[in-house]
Amino acid sequence: MTTSESSSAAPIARLSGVSLRYRQTVALNNVDLDIPTARVVGVIGPDGVGKSSLLSLIAGARAVQQGRVEALGGDMAQAQHRNNVCPHIAYMPQGLGKNLYPALSIEENLQFFARLFGHDAAERRARIDQLTTATGLRPFLSRPAGKLSGGMKQKLGLCCALIHDPDLLILDEPTTGVDPLARRQFWELIAGIRDKRPSMSVIVATAYMEEAERFDWLVAMDAGRILATGTPQELHQRTGTDSLEAAFIALLPEERRRGHRAVVFPPLQATRKEEIAIEARELTMRFGDFTAVDHVSFRIRRGEIFGFLGSNGCGKTTTMKMLTGLLPASEGQAWLFGREVNPRDLATRRRVGYMSQAFSLYTELTVGQNLVLHARLFAVPEAKIPQRVEEMLNRFDLVEVRGALPDSMPLGIRQRLSLAVAMVHNPELLILDEPTSGVDPIARDNFWQLLADLARCDQVTIFISTHFMNEAERCDRISLMHAGKVLVSDAPAALVEKCGAQTLEEAFIAHLERAGAQNESPATTETETVTPSVVSSADTASDHMPRSRFSIARAWSYTLREALELQRDPVRATLALLGSVILMFIMAYGISMDVEDLTFAVLDRDQTTLSQNYALNLAGSRYFIEQPPITDYTDLDQRMRRGELSLAIEIPPGFARDVKRGTPVQLGAWIDGAMPQRAETVQGYVSGMHQGWLTEVAKQRLGQDTAGFATIETRFRYNPDVRSLPAMVPAVIPILLLMIPAMLTALSVVREKELGSIVNLYVTPVTRAEFLLGKQLPYVALGMLNFLLMALLAVTVFGVPIKGDFLTLALAALIFVTVSTGMGLFASIFTRSQIAALFLTMIGTMIPAIEFAGLLNPVSSLEGAGKMIGQIYPATYMLIISRGVFGKALGLSDLHTLFVPMLLAIPVILGLSIALLKKQDT
């Protein structure tokens, strides 16, 4: 397939027979490809054709399933080779700032990456200064990455990728969703760097065909296969086309091209009377001190296709949300069909169809179910629904996938489904938020044809946002948006003409420059000062990088970063600290074994002084509270069922008489057995007091001395008053030290998986152990802080003194927190989503800790599986130590044997976590 001109150098990457599948979906299908070295190589094609898979395989971020992938002269399936070459490869994944840490500033992000590659402090400083000067990010060093514009994020991503002077730079759609000016600057930057280091190879994936024209060599992909390779000129020649977009379509296999025709756009009819569908006046949206939309005004006529053109984050989506009533405007007004936008106005909503940016239909429902559900929710009459749904399926060519789940369909079809759903109730106005991002050119043309038909034939007003220039050209009128402001509105052709520009893109850039957008990124064109002045030292740096199994510096880099993130996330940090305090109060007061104030009542059939004396004897104790007397058996039954009485006593008639005569007599006592623990205690109390009463009566009335044969002297040790608090507080501390740190640690790893920054583990030299231990450390510190806080609370607020050796307790806490955070790491291995991680840690820590670790009942009293879990569970031992130090005045010499199981648990849990963590995406 490779038609590259003969090149003397060995290819930088070579793929042979490579296939990759995600469950049923085939991402790459038997790909053979040689990528020439020292060039800018573009991988072109729409989303979902396998570009990202191809790049992540070459970068070593994803495990090779089938075939052979070579990069930088070695097999990427071998861990040894990957370890050796990863300092020479830089990989910037898809998505704006996907591998960056939004809470960290530009400086902190760069420092983090620089540490991972083993640069020392002076070199880090020099490199960061150079890179940020070159990219124009230097004035913003302290700004958090999350608050950067899309273009700046991508520049920062590039800086992070270039921090170690890679030989191979892999960029996955670096400019998608970035405004045209920033895009141009980005490419100038790359060109500047390549001027200085011509040996560096760059592989770029892009969906913008205009961009690809400038690359040295192209790989056109479709459906997991390579369509063609060669220089842009070669592709033009081969297909006889003059634009890459057309060339790409021409390269597609015959059956894909069938049905494609150029979009036919009938001109907009000058309508009889100008009916206004949407009007916005001075619409403004502020989030705190950030103005997302800044006094935007426009009018859209009925039947018009009106486009919003602008980069990600410029306010397009926010404006649309205000129009749909999703967001209340901070200022200004908007009208739909002459009625002011009101979120409670359900009638207007029926006239509007909305398609949000991301695919947002129910992926659990089939295509047909989605259509029917939406038709019903939009109150399409039940009788008409089947017909309407059929109509939509036919019109949007969805008949064949009626029973399919959206997740299993290509993006283009999903977009058609979204449109069909938005149209199912026959709306007069369609609001479409970037409906075609990521859709292939053919599907995009088809989509626009559908829009054209809707607008021209059905007189549907269409309000659409996009960042594709060629789409914007198809609109009747467009507004250019930047940083919350509308720069200009007019027909596309008129805009180009007024600016005296060649293309819409140039016109846009001209307007951006006029609006002062370049201030955000100065010095971009002056790439003279760019990086490689330290190239030599850099090469040595990466070659001499410690090849040891474990680098403290890299682990420390993760520790610092994690600590910063935790610090920047006030909610997580406060919950982590306050959470344990709150829970400590709840559990210490909540789990009380004191059984007091039990309710009882008497069914007194005797009504003598003696029978009343019996009741008084009970009521006089601190354990029992007397309730109004019981009248009869029904009353007794009722009140016990209600739970009103814990104990009912029945005194038979003739009780006093029989006692005097010495005739055996029997009293009845009913105990509520619903709560066995409480019932057991009641039993004990009652029989005790009954005995006491007997002795008393015998002494007083009968003059008998019934002293026993022996006495038992009971010493309640460690807690002489047998109060719950001194027993519970030392037990609660270990439980909380287990639960909260475990959960936070688990989340911290899974968060990276979910947000995508885990890719830094895959493609940088950091090892699994460094990654996990580095992340664990801040949580161990947090756990210890929690421990100190709780110990302080115990002594002050709860008044439970620490009788034993505090240092022993602190040491145990340190070991235990290491175990518990390790358990969090372990849980994170098996989970991909944060919610699952939460669940797993909660079930894995709370249930065994509360049920089996001896919190309520000692482990020796448990049975079966519960006992086994209790015996190996580290919390069991921490519980004994905590109780020992708090209550029993013990120290290290008494408790050291209990440290052993906990210490053993550390290498087991951490070892398992490290062994099971994947260093590549699978």
Place this chain on the structure above:
Amino acid sequence: MDFNRNIYRLGVKELWSLARDPAMLVLIAYTFTLSVYTAATAMPETLHNAPIAIVDEDGSPLSGRIASAFYRPHFLPPTMVSLAEVDPGMDAGLFTFALDIPPDFQRDVLAGRCPTIQLNVDATRMSQAFTGSGDIQQIVLGEISEFVQRYRGNSTPPVDLALRVRFNPNLERSWFGAVMQIINNVTMLSIILAGAALIREREHGTVEHLLVMPVTPAEIMLAKVWSTGLVVLLAVALSLVFVVKGALRVPIEGSVALFLFCAALHQFATTSMGIFMATVARSMPQFGLLMLLTLLPLQMLSGGTTPRESMPEFVQNIMLAAPTTHFVSAAQAILYRGAGIEVVWPQFLALVAIGMVFFIVALNRFRKTISQLM
């Protein structure tokens, strides 16, 4: 009319979503089968296998008799230790009780000198300390008097106390454990299912989509309430019949239907809580931490784990605002004591009132925040 229809349709959609979410299904299945079963069987009977040590300084037939009076299931076979081993053993938590029989004990007893046996109790183990020390006293004194009576005459106590335990005559804890686990699971699952589903929908942007349709937030919320409610109720019913009654052989005195009705009322409140929490939390991890902070007190302070009477007054009062308190007390009345509606109606009223408050608060928040939080 549209209102009801939308609620019904959105609810059906929720059911579909759940049906295609294997993780949640596994969780539901687990919580209502295995977790109930293990909670019930792991719960030891009251004073089950309590570890006890005996220091026999007497070495007489009487002391031997006392030592042999402790056996399973209430006690583990006693460990015979020397006096010096008592303290370290108790310090290390090896045994909860240590009984010290002094030298010449038998002789003193027979001589009527009323000697003293010392019983050491580890009072940091509250659960065993109390009941256990009472039991030990009775056992020891019983053994002594039986021993003595072989030498002396017999005498019956003049007044006998006939103790009868209602609703659970043998005080089997598995009855209690199984049912309480179900009660706790109802609370946990309804909060999680409703809350997590809402956050996920927000992340996927489907809520946003719903809000631009002619559907009101009240409809969206009620749909979640009924659909999660239905699923959890079904799971509870199956669990009660097959796990609790079937596998664990716990007799259920009261009406299962009444209990399910009660659970439905309770879920109205808890799902509203879940939705409310989902609007407060900005992300799934925050939701998780929030849930931890609410779920634990809801379960631990409701009276389901320890009796309410033993909590400080102010805790009891605060917990009156929690739906679990009323649910637990009604559920215990129905399932253990066979109470009917005439007994538990005040709890039902309280649940409805609390549910309404939670629902209205959640609804207001839902309206206000759901689109801004995206």
